[in-house]
Each structure stands twice: as structure tokens, then as C-alpha cells.
Amino acid sequence: MAQAQLKTQPTQKQTDRRAEILDAAERCFARAGFHRASMQDICGEAQMSPGNLYRYFPSKEALIAGICERNRADAVASFALVDEAKDFFEGLAGLAQRHLVDRSDAEVGLCAEIMSESRRHPDIAKLNQAIEADIKERLADMLQRAADRGEIRKDVDLQSAASVLMVLGDGMSWRRSVDPAFDTTKVLPLILNMVHSLLAKPNADGETS
Amino acid sequence: MAQAQLKTQPTQKQTDRRAEILDAAERCFARAGFHRASMQDICGEAQMSPGNLYRYFPSKEALIAGICERNRADAVASFALVDEAKDFFEGLAGLAQRHLVDRSDAEVGLCAEIMSESRRHPDIAKLNQAIEADIKERLADMLQRAADRGEIRKDVDLQSAASVLMVLGDGMSWRRSVDPAFDTTKVLPLILNMVHSLLAKPNADGETS
DNA sequence: AAAATGAGAATGAACGTTCACTCCAGTAAT
DNA sequence: ATTACTGGAGTGAACGTTCATTCTCATTTT
Numbered sequence: 001m002a003q004a005q006l007k008t009q010p011t012q013k014q015t016d017r018r019a020e021i022l023d024a025a026e027r028c029f030a031r032a033g034f035h036r037a038s039m040q041d042i043c044g045e046a047q048m049s050p051g052n053l054y055r056y057f058p059s060k061e062a063l064i065a066g067i068c069e070r071n072r073a074d075a076v077a078s079f080a081l082v083d084e085a086k087d088f089f090e091g092l093a094g095l096a097q098r099h100l101v102d103r104s105d106a107e108v109g110l111c112a113e114i115m116s117e118s119r120r121h122p123d124i125a126k127l128n129q130a131i132e133a134d135i136k137e138r139l140a141d142m143l144q145r146a147a148d149r150g151e152i153r154k155d156v157d158l159q160s161a162a163s164v165l166m167v168l169g170d171g172m173s174w175r176r177s178v179d180p181a182f183d184t185t186k187v188l189p190l191i192l193n194m195v196h197s198l199l200a201k202p203n204a205d206g207e208t209s
Numbered sequence: 210m211a212q213a214q215l216k217t218q219p220t221q222k223q224t225d226r227r228a229e230i231l232d233a234a235e236r237c238f239a240r241a242g243f244h245r246a247s248m249q250d251i252c253g254e255a256q257m258s259p260g261n262l263y264r265y266f267p268s269k270e271a272l273i274a275g276i277c278e279r280n281r282a283d284a285v286a287s288f289a290l291v292d293e294a295k296d297f298f299e300g301l302a303g304l305a306q307r308h309l310v311d312r313s314d315a316e317v318g319l320c321a322e323i324m325s326e327s328r329r330h331p332d333i334a335k336l337n338q339a340i341e342a343d344i345k346e347r348l349a350d351m352l353q354r355a356a357d358r359g360e361i362r363k364d365v366d367l368q369s370a371a372s373v374l375m376v377l378g379d380g381m382s383w384r385r386s387v388d389p390a391f392d393t394t395k396v397l398p399l400i401l402n403m404v405h406s407l408l409a410k411p412n413a414d415g416e417t418s
Numbered sequence: 419a420a421a422a423t424g425a426g427a428a429t430g431a432a433c434g435t436t437c438a439c440t441c442c443a444g445t446a447a448t
Numbered sequence: 449a450t451t452a453c454t455g456g457a458g459t460g461a462a463c464g465t466t467c468a469t470t471c472t473c474a475t476t477t478t
Contacts, residue, residue, distance in 0.1 A: 017457095033329050035244055039434055049459045050435075060434065109328070116325035118387060119318070120242050125387075132388065156399070163384070163396045164403070171380025175372070178327060179341065187372045190365070190407060194373070197406035198399060248468055258425040259469075269468065 018056050021046050022070060025063045030106040034064060034117050065127055068114055072131045075099075079138050088146035089200070092165075093192055100172050101184050112177040115170070136162050143199075152199040161199065168195070227265050230255050231279060234272045239315040243273060243326050274336055277323055281340045284308075288347050297355035298409070301374075302401055309381050310393050321386040324379070345371050352408075361408040370408065377404070 024046035028037040039060055043050050057063050078098050085091035100108075118128035139162040146152045168191055175182045233255035237246040248269055252259050266272050287307050294300035309317075327337035348371040355361045377400055384391045 036329060038432080051437075051460070052458045054435070055457075112325075112328060115383065115387065116321075116328065119321060119325065120245060129388065157395075160392075160395050160399055163391065164399050166388075167380035167384050167396065167400070168376065169380075170383050171376035171378075174324065174379045174383060175376050178324065179338065179375075182372065183369075186366075186369050187376065190369055190373050191376070194403040194407045198403045247466080249466095260426070260471080261424045263469070264423075 014056070018066070021048070021053060021056055022063070022066050026067055026110060027106075029064075029067065029113055030110045034113055061121060061123060064114075064117060064121070064124055067110070068124065068127055068131065071111065071114065072134070075131075075135055076138075079142075082142060088142065088149075088151045089192070089196055091142065092195065096169075096172075096188055096192065099169065100176065100188060105177075108173055108177045111173050115174070132166070136166055139165050146199075150201075153201050156199060164198070165195070223265070227275070230257070230262060230265055231272065231275050235276055235319060236315075238273075238276065238322055239319045243322055270330060270332060273323075273326060273330070273333055276319070277333065277336055277340065280320065280323065281343070284340075284344055285347075288351075291351060297351065297358075297360045298401070298405055300351065301404065305378075305381075305397055305401065308378065309385065309397060314386075317382055317386045320382055324383070341375070345375055348374050355408075359410075362410050365408060373407070374404070 021042075025037075025042050028041045028045050031037070032041070039050055039053070042063070043053055046053060057066065078095060081098070082091035082095055085094055103111075114124075114128060118125040140158050143152065143158045143161055147154055147158065172184065172187065172191070176184055230251075234246075234251045237250045237254050240246065241250070248259055248262070251272070252262055255262060266275065287304055290307070291300035291304055294303055312320075323333075323337060327334040349367050352361065352367045352370055356363055356367065381393065381396065381400070385393055
């Protein structure tokens with residue numbers, strides 16, 4: 001019974017191996033970028049020969065795609081935490097904290113790497129656009145629910161507001177990964193303030209900085 | 210007299226040729242990205258043999274650097290226009306219009322390409338960081354002057370505010386170049402609104418949209 | 419004639435990927 | 449208990465391609 005696995009159903013060991021390889025690849029990619037990290041590097045990091053690695057991933061691009069999807073899973077998990085927040089702005093702050101402050105430089109750099117790569121490889125671009133569309137939709141959902149609860153003003157186009165949030169997230173990710181002097185903890189409060197004044201009801205505000 | 214040129218002083222014809230080559234390179238880079246555009250492509254676009262092209266630029270990296278510096282010159286020129294604006298917020302709006310709306314997709318894409326590349330090539334990174342430091346300083350100057358004129362509140366840290374503006378610029382550039390559905394003209398007004406509420410004096414505001 | 423300008427084939431390195439092969443745990447037959 | 453077999457796991461040298469760069473030679477300009 002135990003060995004009655006189908007070709008399409010990988011064993012646990014295989015899944016683990018794939019994860020190990022992705023870990024190694026992530027380290028290499030974060031260190032050197034997608035282009036400058038060679039398959040040999042990744043093989044070295046994963047302590048594995050190229051031939052064997054190719055049994056688990058059919059191409060370098062597949063590695064990149066694998067990492068993208070992992071990142072998405074991570075992002076989705078972050079959204080789950082929002083529901084525990086007491087209101088929209090607290091949820092957003094938590095999301096920002098988790099996505100922009102708590103992450104290591106390597107993780108943020110990897111994120112930048114993915115963004116860059118999606119400008120180059122059409123397949124990655126498609127995958128990444130799907131992921132971003134998903135995230136944007138979740139943001140829009142968040143906004144919609146907040147609007148339903150009366151926490152934010154209703155005269156703002158939610159799609160545009162979600163776009164604004166994406167702009168802010170990408171912008172901060174990007175600057176953090178590119179500018180060594182960028183201090184996320186100093187800038188984030190200003191940004192959150194701005195979002196608050198964009199979305200909060202003008203009359204009933206209980207927290208003005 | 211005409212041929213009494215020093216090694217360090219190129220003739221007009223040489224300067225023109227360099228500009229032509231940069232034009233061609235820009236087209237290739239915008240189309241395919243720095244990595245996927247080969248020197249052969251650029252030679253084809255410039256209607257020139259590799260050997261000849263290398264007489265004008267010593268390496269591919271030098272081409273990229275040349276394009277970076279061109280972009281900076283462009284950015285600096287944009288700042289000159291700000292001084293014609295009647296106040297800070299109008300100047301900022303003009304800057305944004307010029308930098309984020311008026312530019313073609315190719316130009317914005319090229320900008321994204323430069324951003325990506327500076328994560329990879331240390332020399333480009335250094336060049337780009339210098340350029341960005343310059344731009345940030347100009348933004349800080351703008352803010353300082355506006356503060357001196359009493360157009361914006363004085364209790365905001367100007368360096369952080371300049372960082373915020375950089376975040377917004379990068380974020381919008383980036384999303385525009387990565388997300389085909391991104392509508393700059395729809396998002397920009399919201400962004401400008403946010404900046405206004407961050408920086409404008411709380412009491413004396415003449416335009417709450 | 420000398421120098422600058424230009425062409426394009428040649429070079430050599432780097433890289434992703436493949437292939438022929440080894441190793442070894444598990445199993446069944448002898 | 450020993451042997452023979454099986455198939456997945458793993459190896460690493462080799463391949464073919466791509467690409468930046470250089471070398472050699474021709475053409476034009478001064």
C-alpha cells in the first residue's frame with residue numbers, strides 16, 4: 001500500500017528534497033541575483049550534482065518560479081493575520097510591519113530580484129502578474145470590508161486605493177533593497193499616516209498621529 | 210587647429226557618434242533589458258560593427274553607465290522647471306507629471322531596467338546611488354525652501370519626507386513598468402493628495418479637492 | 419603617407435543543460 | 449543466507465550555445 005504511489009504524486013522525501021533545493025537556490029539568488037547565480041553555484045550550495053538537481057527541477061526558470069510561488073504562499077499567510085487586527089489601519093500596519101520591517105535584507109532583496117526578473121522572463125512575468133493580481137484583490141477585499149464596517153470613507157475608488165497600497169509596498173521594498181541608508185522604521189510611520197489621511201473618515205478620527 | 214584635440218577632449222563628431230550609439234543602445238535595452246540585449250543587437254541597431262562600437266565605448270557596462278548619466282541629466286533638467294511653479298505642491302505635481310505620466314513606456318521601462326541593474330553590477334550601483342543621492346538632495350532642498358516660505362508644516366523631518374517622495378516615485382515607476390493594468394493618471398491624484406495631507410499645514414489649506 | 423575610422427570574423431570564457439554511468443537500499447528467488 | 453535483480457538517487461565530465469571582447473585588415477580623411 002505504501003509504495004502504491006502514482007507518477008504524479010511525489011513522495012514526502014521528494015517534496016523535502018525540492019524544498020531543500022529551493023532553500024539553497026534562495027540563498028544563492030539572494031546573494032548574487034538570479035543571473036549571476038549559476039546552476040553550479042546552486043548545486044554547490046545544495047551539495048548536489050547538476051544532473052541530480054535537474055531530476056527535481058527541469059530548468060533554472062523552474063527554480064525561480066518555485067521561489068515565486070513560495071513567496072506568494074508566504075504573502076497569503078500574512079493576510080490571514082490581518083483578520084485578527086481590531087481595525088483596518090491596525091491590520092495594514094501589521095501587514096507592513098511583517099512585509100517591510102520584519103523581513104531580512106536577504107528576503108527583501110529576493111523580492112526585488114523577483115520583481116526585476118519578471119521584467120525579463122515572460123513566463124515569470126505571467127506568474128508574477130497573477131500573484132500580484134491575487135494580492136491586489138486581497139487588498140481590495142480588505143478595503144471593501146473596512147468600508148462596509150464604516151472604518152474608511154466611501155467616496156474613494158477601492159481599486160485605485162488598492163493600487164496606491166501596492167505602489168507604497170513596492171516602493172518601500174525597492175528603496176530598502178537599493179538604498180543602504182534607507183531607514184524603513186523612520187519612513188513607514190509617515191507612510192501609514194498618509195494612508196490614514198487618504199482613507200479615514202474626515203470627521204470621526206480618533207488618532208491624529 | 211581643428212586637429213589639435215587632446216586625448217581627453219573628443220571632437221563634436223565623436224560626441225555625436227557616442228550619442229547615436231547611446232540612442233541605439235537605449236532602444237535595445239528598453240526592448241529586451243540590459244542582459245538580453247546583446248552587443249550584436251546594439252551594433253545592428255546602431256548600424257555599426259562591434260569593432261567600431263568598441264572604439265567609442267570600452268564595454269557594455271560603459272554603455273549602461275552612459276545611459277544612467279543621461280537619465281540623470283534629464284532628471285536635473287526636470288528640477289529646473291519646478292522653480293517656475295507657483296508653490297511647492299504645484300511644482301511637485303509638475304515633476305510627477307513629467308517623470309511618471311509624460312514619459313513613454315519605453316522610458317519608464319528603461320528606468321526600471323536601471324534600477325534592476327544597480328542591484329547587480331557594483332559599479333552601476335555606485336553610480337546610481339550617487340545619482341539618487343543627488344536627486345534626494347534636490348527634493349530635500351525643494352522641501353526646505355517650501356518650509357522657509359511657510360508652504361508646508363515645519364514639524365516633519367525633511368530627510369524622511371524626501372525619502373517618502375522617493376518611495377512614491379520608485380513605486381509608481383515600478384508598478385507602471387510591471388503591471389499593464391496600472392493607470393498612472395488614476396493613481397497619481399490620490400498620491401498627490403496623500404502628500405498634501407502629510408505636508409500641508411493643517412489650518413491653512415486652500416484646496417481640499 | 420599617416421592617422422583615423424570602420425568592418426566583421428575570430429576568440430575564449432561562462433553558462434545551462436544533458437548523458438552515460440555508478441551507487442545502494444530493498445526485494446524476491448534460489 | 450546468499451545471490452540476482454530492480455529502480456530511484458546521485459555523479460560530473462562534456463556539449464552546444466551565447467556573448468562580450470579583440471584582432472586583423474580595409475577604407476576614408478587629413
